[in-house]
Amino acid sequence: MSTISLSRQSLRRQAYRMSTALTPRLTSRFRTLDPVSRQRLSAFQRDYYKNVTDEGDLDAALDGALAEDRYANIPWLDAALPLDGARVLEIGSGTGESTLALAEQGATVTGLDVDENALGVGRERCRLHGLDADLRVGNAADIGRIFAGQTFDAVIFFASLEHMTLDERLSAIADSWALLRPGGIWSVIEAPNRLWFWDGHTSMDNFYNWLPDEVAARWAHKAARKPFADDFPAGQVFDSIKLARWGRGVSYHEFDLVFGDARRLDVVSNKTDFLRRTNPVMLAHSLVSKGRRYERFLESIAPDVDKGFLRQYLDIIIRKPAAP
């Protein structure tokens, strides 16, 4: 990733701070680390990310993710459901930046991830920040069994749904919905939209999310994002799990498959439009962006589909109907 796109990321993070939704109630709860703890966490993280050489990927992993969560994701989620005291099931909690961002706001977080080593970093991150979270190893496809008998106020697929196979996605969506209390919120965050022309998540190439998986895997060695391309040498046998773990687009079609008709879901908020409403910088950017023109095009051909499914990323909050 180039220095230009790296500084665009930092500019975006600066812009997030202009949001009117970023209230003192939220910012006053951000926890900071003393220098010794910071060094310890940094060593832990660098060990986990030792094979990551891409500058942009490392930046996102070490500092970027937490900043995005604190300044963009948390104000948006908290506006739909106050996080203080909420019982949150976080699916794909990974190395715990998102877990920390939720827990420091007072949420009781139960996290799940397939990657035991990532959870180790997540546990250390929470411990060093003086926070407690129940982090468990397991596949999202098994949550019905793992959390049988438990109920949550919020279920969040935090940058994780796009990393699952189709079977995992479908059972994880259905089973997590069943674990949600009536009136609770279900959210998917930062899942690249399969309908979008540009893949800014996995390949950094045009049209990549439109390709069927087998074509996507065979073509991957030509992708602009080098670490991804290098992982798929030409002529390799198609490995659907490996491709899924790098991340593939998601669209309203998965929701149609689980719920029968995605248009009947009560999508209470999407992050893109929320940020534009609460942040003048994000609004100004949208007025001149190519992406906004493409959003309008999608809206014109699918006017009955919620706008949250027609943005570059699926960042949506769905409310489960209250009990009759």
Ligand SMILES: C[S@@+](CC[C@H](N)C(=O)[O-])C[C@H]1O[C@@H](n2cnc3c(N)ncnc32)[C@H](O)[C@@H]1O
């Ligand atoms: C990009 S990371 C997101 C981590 C964290 N939530 C954050 O936002 O910083 C995606 C995580 O999803 C996890 N994941 C992928 N497929 C999964 C599955 N089927 N079940 C549980 N976790 C999964 C990965 O191991 C990885 O830690």
